[in-house]
Amino acid sequence: MRRFLVCRYICFVLALTAFGGWGCSEARNSPDSLAQNTPAVQHLPVEEVYQILQNQPGAMVIDVRTQEEFSGPLGHIAGAQLKPVQEMQTWAAQIDSLKDRQVILICRTVNRSGKAAEYLRSRGFTNLVAVQGGMVEWNNKGYPVEK
Missing domain, CATH: 1.20.5 (Single alpha-helices involved in coiled-coils or other helix-helix interfaces)
Known part of the structure; x- marks a missing residue:
């Protein structure tokens, strides 16, 4: 048996x-199969991201936190665009034309930015960075913020 x-x-x-x-x-042709053919998301420490922002002013920074967090005690990176992860399907469609531009995603730590980066990757974005440690680590290193 x-x-x-x-x-x-x-x-x-x-x-x-x-x-x-x-x-x-x-x-x-599904998002999952497209993601398999798109380079992986880079998860970089804040030190490397800071250097990228110093040397590549064309990089787009997207802060995926809430408005309250963006304006709160941790502040935000100068020039960052607030695009909350809860609304990512809407704003991702608005930036589809920028699929080859470097996009740096940041949140409080890395959870939401990693999720947003993987979603953008599934839409065909090719140059994505999720910031390890997020704004908490950015502040711990003493990098400049706007409040």
């Missing part, structure tokens, strides 16, 4: 593997 169940399980797995993609032409 056990041998029969093992054999049946193996056949089931093989069948799933063999026929799993049939009839799914949309899957080739």
Whole structure:
């Protein structure tokens, strides 16, 4: 009986593997398949991001925190655009024309910016950076902020 169940399980797995993609032409154009063909998101420490901002003034900084956090005690990076992660489907469509531009995403630590970066990657953005440690670490290092 056990041998029969093992054999049946193996056949089931093989069948799933063999026929799993049939009839799914949309899957080739899905955000997930597009993300597989797009470079991975870079997660960089604040020191490297600060250097990028000093040397590449064309980089776009997107702060994905809430308005309260953006205006709060941690402040924000000068020139950063506030685009809350809760609204990312709306604002991502607005910046689709900038898919090849360097986009630096920052939040409080790295959770929301990482999520936003992966979403933008799935839309075909190719030069994405999520800031490790976010604004907490940016402040800890003493880098300039606007409040």
